[in-house]
Amino acid sequence: MHTYVRTLTKIASRYAPSRILSFDSTHVIKVLQLLEKEGHVSRNLLCQELSLGEGSIKTLVKHLKMEGLIDATNYGTTMTEKGRKLASEILSLIPAETSIPKCSIALGKFNYAVLVKGFSFAVKLGIEQRDGAIRIGALGATTLLFKGGKFMMPSMTNHDSLKNESGIYRILIDKLKPEQDDVIIIGSDNEDR
Template identity: 40%
Template structure:
């Protein structure tokens, strides 16, 4: 793919060279006057011709040219002498792996755990080695369910087991780091947006554009046992709630203060606050709401 794209560019782009370092990272060596370059979300430096950008498929870079080509997973489309280069995002590996493990068929009754229990198990094991009984207690599931979880995680090479308990492997830790690169979960105190005694908030980086109305996240949380969930977006340095508030800091100041202090949201981040009468229901409800955004990737 590197050679194909480079050859195409050498033939058809006027003094413009493109190389791919991986699916997400593209290095552009641009030998054009900067006034010929326009961009969306990309700054142009005048100190040199080379710049590296990391962007999802919504971002595009415009270059002057006269050809059309498509090289998956990068798409090049030329319209009116302007080249649009789209970089497709990589799928979330942790999502694919955990959903595959959760959906595995096994003899006997259907499992009493979900993909969220697998995710929470990896979170707990990322902090320390935990025995089976303690893991079952922390996950709020029975002995049979935790035994199946351990077996599946071990077979997938994500954990190891010993006399002292279960631990993440390097593969498991890599999966966990991928998840935490886009999501951050915290316990949050009562505020104007919380609905019950126990409350969690989770930030999903750069996924605000995937929120439609917030109803999908609320319904997912309720289905899991929570009282409800509120979805908040960070847009233009301001927190908003779709169809409810254009300025959370003004309408719900305590909630806004907690969100900014604990999660430090940035542009296009989504924040979900889930509430329930038990800590487990609040936590799993918040995770379920978050998963609706990940599922859209």
């Protein structure tokens, strides 16, 4: 797992003295998801889906090429075998996603929950996930740990955060199918992206 994190971090880092990058590892994962789903994508589609400018997309594509994860031609961007392997491994850790309505723990007009398998050990207070969501333009994010059949905020591991939200509890159980020590990150925004 550390290898994947290092690879994502390397792609989202500056290689030489340059401007601060406007993308991070979450953008890299989104590119891998898009390529996995679509097979090939244009830079224009990447700009739209990632809400980044063309210069940032060119730099991101260059970094992915330098790692040998993609091939880019005039016809679009496709994954290499190495890219498909990395995408498969990373995306197996993020097997399910779903939209959820506004509620006490998801305050945006649009809320999207993502399941991360077995990573509760890596979550400190959930602030890192919130800050990551804000960096990519969202209002914020709520992090929940699934333990003992309950959803708990990292700093409140004895409190059932969805005790009064049975509808949201049901959606997360039915759509994400979490297991012990899984993490659910709910990104919130007032725009549908």
